[in-house]
Amino acid sequence: xxxxxxxxxxxLLIGILIGFxxxxxxxxxxxxxxxxxxxxxxxxxxxxxxxxxxxxxxHGIFVSGFFSNALLAAGLTLVGDxxxxxxxxxxxxxxxxxxxxxxxxxxxYILNHKIK
Numbered sequence: 001x002x003x004x005x006x007x008x009x010x011x012l013l014i015g016i017l018i019g020f021x022x023x024x025x026x027x028x029x030x031x032x033x034x035x036x037x038x039x040x041x042x043x044x045x046x047x048x049x050x051x052x053x054x055x056x057x058x059h060g061i062f063v064s065g066f067f068s069n070a071l072l073a074a075g076l077t078l079v080g081d082x083x084x085x086x087x088x089x090x091x092x093x094x095x096x097x098x099x100x101x102x103x104x105x106x107x108x109y110i111l112n113h114k115i116k
Contacts, residue, residue, distance in 0.1 A: 008049065033074050036092060037074050039091070040070045043095040043098050043099045044069050045066075050102045050106050073091040
């Protein structure tokens with residue numbers, strides 16, 4: 001179980017290093033879409049880590065949640081842009097709250113189960 005989490009964290013770190021060292025230039029118009037989709041994807045990753053710690057991880061749920069969250073967030077951003085409202089803020093708040101909740105649960109789990 002811990003190898004899977006270690007592998008996920010290692011993959012995330014490698015991805016961050018590659019992302020910082022390979023220049024990718026996106027138009028400013030896509031900044032909101034990318035940021036909201038990245039936040040949704042991070043929410044899915046932390047939710048997957050939480051599920052793995054609780055021995056409830058399911059690959060199908062993780063993959064479907066990863067893509068559906070990112071698509072929903074980008075869709076909200078698109079609809080908001082078409083209507084002229086900052087609807088993407090709803091996704092930022094929702095995924096931000098879930099991200100911090102999952103992180104808090106992961107932290108509590110590690111502190112309660114691994115320090116004893």
